Amino acid sequence: MKEIFRNMWRRKMRSVLTIFGIAIGIFAFTVMGSMSLKINKMISGGKKYITGQITIMPKGSSASAYGSMGGSSFLAVDTLNKIAEVEGVQAVAGGVELALKEVDLNDPSSQSMSFGMPATIEGMDLETNFENRNWATMDMKDGHMITKDDPTTAITIGYTIANDNSLKVGDTFKVRGKDFQVVGIADQTLTGPDQYVFMNINQARQLLIDAVPFLKSLQERSDEAANISDASLAKLPEATRLQIQEAKSFKLEDINQMAAVSWKDGEDGDTVANRIKDQFKDEAVVLSPKKMGEMIDKASAIFNTMILGSALIALIVGGFSIINTMIMSISERTKEIGIKKALGASRKAIASEYTLEAGVIGLIGGLIGMGLGALLATILNSKTSAEIFMLSPGFLGGVVAFSFVLGIIAGVIPAIKASRMKAVDAIREL
């Protein structure tokens, strides 16, 4: 080992430049890889969640919560109750989503101008025993996820909402003019939930009704109609009576923009999804876990290829610089190879000496590159609120081991060249 360092030291500049080349590659690999790790963790979390339930949307609605304004775009509670009776279904939970901030209807472009996911109110049906099959609850940074035992004004907020509004557990947060108490802050996910305000579904339904004039008038008429007794109703003209009866039929529980379905133990999610699809194809769009999983996989594969591909190019360049250095080094040391062969060194011994030397170059470059990469990732993580790098000891160790292996691989060809050198030819160089 001492000999390896001394040999490297004999050509300081060349060794330093080669190590520098590897360090750059490994630096890029560490930074890109740790970012990829973090994002993959998030994606796999999202996938785990979305494939742990069957998602039901009302027919005719877009996937966006903001497109469903009319009565026809809701899943009536009766429909949800019927879905709950489908074979294999364990529970059905309605859901309501709306923008955290009131939309300025005079300026419809205001939404599309914002980057990323807008802050969203997520109404949660806490009365059902629905439980995502893969993810019982979210990871919490502080406090807890709202439950049916919490007051109806309790909310759990996403990581970004908490940061942007400097909120902590126990604080009061005004949402669309109403006061809510923060009982929990979710861990960062880098996906939708970071921008969510989770609240009791009835609160969310009411906020939605307040925001949509059509729903608001329906509710007002319903409230008025509720005061009219059946006896009084019977005395009214038929046309008026029918209108009032229709108004009376309006129920808060019918405001469900979507629903999540969990399946019983031993049942297959996709099979249950197909059963629901068969029976409710006219009323609802059913998104099976498999289909959602495939969509996510495709997106993450493209992302990984881009990130890791760029790091790989840097590594290939680094690998070639090791090959170049070793070939130069070996041609300079032909004499030594001759001496070693004369002393009885086998081909294997010569090849392993030079391969190990290349491995050590890779290892040093790897340690430097990994160190700098980890340092940059740590600095960026601490300087920005979004922790976009995940530095696990396993990954960092793997990066260093990889750089050693890269050196070994790059060293193999020059080392074989050295070992195959005919002793007499090497000796004649003397």
Added chain:
Amino acid sequence: MNKTIIKATQLKKTYTLTKTNKIQALRGLDIEVKEGDFTAIVGPSGCGKSTLLHMLGLLDTPDEGTLVIDGIDTSKMKEYEAHRIRANKIGFVFQGFNLIPALTALENVMLAGKYGGMKITERKKRALELLGSMGLSDRVNHRPNELSGGQQQRVALARALMNNPSIILADEPTGELDSATSLEIINTLKKLNQEHNQTFVIVTHNDEVAKACKAILHVRDGRNA
């Protein structure tokens, strides 16, 4: 009667430099060396002395002829077999010392032990002993460039003796030394020959060295002269 340790018969070797330029280095050369011999190979420059020595050391193979070392026919031996014999039966001493510059005197000597399969503790012990016997105990941690020519050649000699080989091949061992140091080296070689019955084959231009040898093989134009 000592047994024959080296027997070469009708060794031929031609080197092809270009399509039209071929050099016939050996044109049918015979040599027989008995165990414990102290033999000199002498002849003018380019007569094939070094080629012969390289063949005896299994660094090169003959195109024709047979070469038997210690009872083993090595004429057609492959590289992966030859290195074992080189490591255990043969020790080399070169004209230019040929120590590895990155290593100390001790490490240079130990290197031969490594290829001879010695364990590291054994290697160090023996290398220190050998360097001590060469009067170099205070120079073990010096690099070759910190040693005089005579000291370097003694380190090279210690390295050649590391695996206790039965044959020592020396190519102009005094070629780069002054006459006093040359004599010192030759006396060391003779002492080793007498005390340990090791066989020496020495290529030399030096008449003093040749005179010190028990047998002399004259080579001219790749043949026995």
